[in-house]
Amino acid sequence: MVERAEPVAAPDRGRVVCFAPFTGLFVAAVGFAAGQVSFMFGNSWRTPMTRSLLVLGLVAASLAQPLWSPVLLVATAQEKTDQDLIQGAWKCVTLERQGKVNKGPFIGEKWVFKGKEVIVYHEDKVRAQGTFVLDPEKKPKTITITGTDGDLQGKTVLGIYRIEKNTLTLCNDVNGDERPKEFSGAGKPLLLTFERMKSE
Numbered sequence: 001m002v003e004r005a006e007p008v009a010a011p012d013r014g015r016v017v018c019f020a021p022f023t024g025l026f027v028a029a030v031g032f033a034a035g036q037v038s039f040m041f042g043n044s045w046r047t048p049m050t051r052s053l054l055v056l057g058l059v060a061a062s063l064a065q066p067l068w069s070p071v072l073l074v075a076t077a078q079e080k081t082d083q084d085l086i087q088g089a090w091k092c093v094t095l096e097r098q099g100k101v102n103k104g105p106f107i108g109e110k111w112v113f114k115g116k117e118v119i120v121y122h123e124d125k126v127r128a129q130g131t132f133v134l135d136p137e138k139k140p141k142t143i144t145i146t147g148t149d150g151d152l153q154g155k156t157v158l159g160i161y162r163i164e165k166n167t168l169t170l171c172n173d174v175n176g177d178e179r180p181k182e183f184s185g186a187g188k189p190l191l192l193t194f195e196r197m198k199s200e
Helices: 013-046 048-068 070-077
Strands: 088-097 100-102 110-114 117-122 125-135 142-150 156-164 167-173 190-196
Touching: 142 167
Parallel strands: none
Antiparallel strands: 088 100, 088 110, 088 190, 110 117, 117 125, 125 142, 142 156, 156 167, 167 190
């Protein structure tokens, strides 16, 4: 019986090309280092101790190479945006309006941000839905919620936001009259503080 030969996967040429310049630089550095050693020590570089020092130096250089590799540079540049950080479920822990602080329970205590949509829950039932747009370039950062269903239907909520690790702070004008300029619950705007809920 003749067994069918399995096709051999083609090498990933893109990856080789990506690191080819760095490999060339490394080889050139090795050649330069060897030349310098030969120049400084003459034939004495052939002794076991000198050769060991040269090998250790080359190993250290090869280990340091990933620190400036393009892959690491790209990964560092791809930091999470506010749009990424706001995703998930948040539980309202305090609400302040006209100087009065309320620690719950609340109607609509759970907010879920999914993609560009926000869903407000009360006792695991959908209370309101809408879409949201963040503008992290503004100072303070702004959030605009356009209601599509439930209590928010037909409404535009103008607000500002702040994300600090697992804490989300919103200051909203639910009437859509004027966007708040600061995080304060002393007047008409609602000052809401949320804590990120753990994934089940």
